[in-house]
Amino acid sequence: MTRKLLTGNSAAAWGARLARVDYIPAFPITPQTEIIEDLAAWTDRGEMDARLVTLESEHSMITAAGAAASSGVRAFTATSSQGLLYGMEMVYTVAGWRTPFVMVNVSRGLASPITLESDHNDIMAARDSGFLQIHCATCQEIADGVLIAYRLAEHPDVRMPAIVNLDGFYLSFTREPVDLAEVSQASAFVGEYDPENLQFKGNSPLSQAMAVLGGGPYSYFRYEAHLAVQRALSVYDEIIDEFEDRFGRRYDMIDSYQMQDAEYVFVMLGSFSTKARDAVDSLRDAGWKAGLLRPRLFRPFPQQQLGQLLQGRRAVAVIDQNISMGMGGVLHSELATALYGASDAPLLASYIGGLGGRDISQQEFFAIADELRQADERGEVAAPRLLYTEHELTEMRKLQAIAQAEHAEIQQN
Amino acid sequence: MSKQSPLHFHRMKDMPSTHLLGTGTPTCAGCGGLETLHTMYDILGKKTVFVNAAGCMTLLSVYPFTPFHGGWLYTSMASAPAGAQGVRDALDILLQKKKLSADEDVEVVVITGDGTAYGMGMSATSGAMDRNLDFIYLCYDNEGYGNTGQQYSPATPHAARTSTSRGSHGYPGYKKDLFAIWAAHNPAYVATVIAAEPLDLAKKIEKIQTMSGPRMLISLAPCPTGWDYDPQLSVEIGRLAVQTGVWPLKEYCDGEVRHTKVPKQRKPVDEYLQLQGRFRHLFEPERDVEGIAEIQARVDAYWERVESE
């Protein structure tokens, strides 16, 4: 084992290297590009026995990854934001091919307006595709998450592609110490790629991704894929035990922090949860029974496990770094589904925060905790809210004033 | 892909007498695209994987049936060449790692319509040629989005009536020169073909079997359903496309364009046009003298350029 100081992007590249992937179709996009640059450097120098090919789009890149995995090799790819959306037709399509491979997504806000900073609307758009989703909060988790994702995706009971998600900038460009397994240890864990029945070759005819006629066969194949994704829940637990045995690090499908006696709980995805972790510490210092839950596995969604962990708590604040227009936070809706009808379910409040990389301050976590307490006293939660300060609004108004002044000037001339 | 020793097609009787592709496909009677595929498949054989984009040929393989003896992979409308890239690269990796024997290797063949080739798939195709991908691309060009009901596409010829150009003058645009666009990429090979000239088609396929790199074929594909004519006329319409000079048979190889079958005495374009319902408005209720003259003039100008070269 070696310890290196790595960015989240490099950790992702190391994950692919340790999984001994054969094939890397690639396409650049900020903040993901460093991943493919690292991999390109290694393959160029012969440090990694893989073929990297830059396609002309993410749509093609994901097609090539799926096609290669269908032809008997282990494939890896990476994208972000607009790239994920550009390839979205193929995200759904290759999931239907039941081809296991791993794609890293470096979360970044979607246009419009354009931004490079982190936000989860990109990954949420892949939510219903069939791709498994593992969300990371540290660089160590990224490197390990890629190995775990291969095991999960390639498991005979699953056979679906997987996305490992990390946050742009916050993780992609942040250096943290990462323990890297030796290739031999990693290989022993990940194993050889078994294409099962997926391989094009002479003398063994194979038809892949054929059309079907009618809703009968269509429903059958779609539901089979759904069941396969669901099976990944129990498979994940097995894999995670084995991972811990081999490497000494444990990655439960839901990361629980200070939950033993917690009354007020934050639920978040990804690296922004580390801010909530700090807030939980400060809140506890101030006498609050605060806790944090962070689903690592988002697809399949660990409904039952979340329900159990939240049973009997007073109130929960879901902070979504995404927004489903006309509905609100996606994780909030999903958690509401998980808790609906459960006895002793906590109150559930919804906050939208961290859009486009906007910080969530410690003060805000305190304010949320306060609101949870009030909700608990009243017996009902306040309406969903965007985390946004007076100061931010004033600054925004200034920008609007400039825009309007310029517009007026143009009209006068 | 290790290249096969070629067969030899000199005369019609050298052509295979039975087809390899299974029968009972859902294509229309008289489908010109299917005819090209038949000839191609007969020559290339079973050691092939066809990578398909959305179009009429997608319905060749409907679960649980397939007329192919080898592989089939449906991708999407835009990305069949990228699918071919993934398959070819995977095969090469497996060969290199000795996980696949040379004997198990297969030829990767993209098959798409004109809507993909001339339009939505252009970028993926261009990319595959940039990367010098070792594959064959067959575009069956029925001059419209056939599978969705023959709307005009970037391959639709001037004046043709389609589901989205029903006006009295038909399609106002002009057919795009895909041969030139592909040739500008300098791939190993580009050719135009047509099933109604099977010997020319067979010779070209025979030739590309011994080559590697991108080998690109555009087959004009007479389409009774989309062009509105009796299916039994498919071969005749195909021949007339060549004899009138509307569809020049040519190839691009080693930086040069060569016409492979030059009509000695070009027939007037009328003969080709008037057999097809999509051009009926040029002849009825009265002859559109100017319209037909314009089409004729464009064909003549093309051949004058060829002859002056």
Ligand SMILES: Cc1ncc(C[n+]2csc(CCOP(=O)(O)OP(=O)(O)O)c2C)c(N)n1
């Ligand atoms: C992204 C996308 N847009 C639209 C379609 C609908 N569609 C299916 S086949 C087709 C026509 C394709 O035309 P062409 O490539 O000429 O093939 P043909 O149908 O003529 O065989 C279209 C538009 C699709 N499948 N995918």
Ligand code: SF4
């Ligand atoms: S519509 Fe035309 S191209 Fe499509 S199957 Fe029928 S004849 Fe062939």
Ligand SMILES: [Mg+2]
């Ligand atoms: Mg067409």
